[in-house]
Amino acid sequence: AQSVTQLGSHVSVSEGALVLLRCNYSSSVPPYLFWYVQYPNQGLQLLLKYTSAATLVKGINGFEAEFKKSETSFHLTKPSAHMSDAAEYFCAVSGDTGNQFYFGTGTSLTVIP
Amino acid sequence: NAGVTQTPKFQVLKTGQSMTLQCAQDMNHEYMSWYRQDPGMGLRLIHYSVGAGITDQGEVPNGYNVSRSTTEDFPLRLLSAAPSQTSVYFCAIRPRGAYNEQFFGPGTRLTVL
Numbered sequence: 001a002q003s004v005t006q007l008g009s010h011v012s013v014s015e016g017a018l019v020l021l022r023c024n025y026s027s028s029v030p031p032y033l034f035w036y037v038q039y040p041n042q043g044l045q046l047l048l049k050y051t052s053a054a055t056l057v058k059g060i061n062g063f064e065a066e067f068k069k070s071e072t073s074f075h076l077t078k079p080s081a082h083m084s085d086a087a088e089y090f091c092a093v094s095g096d097t098g099n100q101f102y103f104g105t106g107t108s109l110t111v112i113p
Numbered sequence: 114n115a116g117v118t119q120t121p122k123f124q125v126l127k128t129g130q131s132m133t134l135q136c137a138q139d140m141n142h143e144y145m146s147w148y149r150q151d152p153g154m155g156l157r158l159i160h161y162s163v164g165a166g167i168t169d170q171g172e173v174p175n176g177y178n179v180s181r182s183t184t185e186d187f188p189l190r191l192l193s194a195a196p197s198q199t200s201v202y203f204c205a206i207r208p209r210g211a212y213n214e215q216f217f218g219p220g221t222r223l224t225v226l
Contacts, residue, residue: 027141032213043217090155103155
C-alpha cells in the first residue's frame with residue numbers, strides 16, 4: 001500500500017525566499033513520486049516526477065525535489081519564490097503498476113510581496 | 114490538459130437525481146481514471162480503467178458507476194446523487210510508456226443540494 005503525508009497545509013514565504021514544501025511517503029514497493037501544482041479553478045499540472053533514475057529531480061518553473069529513501073521523503077524546493085508560484089501543491093505516489101495514485105492533502109503556498 | 118475534455122464544467126443537482134459526467138480523449142490512451150477533490154482531502158481515486166471493457170475500483174467507489182465501452186470515453190455515473198458527492202471531479206489519463214504519471218482534465222464542479 002502507498003500513501004503520502006504533506007506537512008503543513010499552508011506555507012507562506014516572502015518573494016525571493018526559499019520555498020520548501022514537505023512530503024513523506026509510505027510504500028511497500030519502490031515508489032514513483034510526483035509533485036503537481038494547481039492554480040485557482042484549474043486542473044492539476046505535473047511539476048516533476050521521481051522514477052528512480054536520479055535522486056535529485058528538476059522540474060518546471062525552477063522547482064526541484066530530492067528523493068531520500070532513508071527519510072522516506074520527497075520534499076519540493078525552489079531557491080527563490082515568485083509571486084506566480086502562489087498555488088496549491090500536491091505530492092502523489094504510485095506503485096509499480098501505476099494504476100492507483102495516492103495524493104497528499106495538499107499545501108497552499110502564499111507568496112508575500 | 115493532455116487532450117482530455119470534461120463536460121459539463123459546472124452542474125447543480127438535487128438529492129436523488131442522476132447524471133453522467135463525461136470524459137473524453139482522442140489520443141488512444143488506454144488508462145483513464147476519475148478522481149474527486151475535496152477541501153483538505155486532496156484527490157481521491159474513484160474508478161479507473163486500463164482499457165476498453167476493463168474497469169476497477171479506487172479508494173472511494175461507492176455511489177459511482179463507470180463503464181468503458183470505447184477507448185475514447187470514460188463516463189462517470191451518479192445514479193442517486195447525495196450532498197456528500199458535492200465535489201470537483203477530475204478525469205485523468207496516463208500516456209503509454211509514461212513513468213506512471215497522469216495528466217488531468219480541467220474538472221467538473223458538481224453541487225448536490
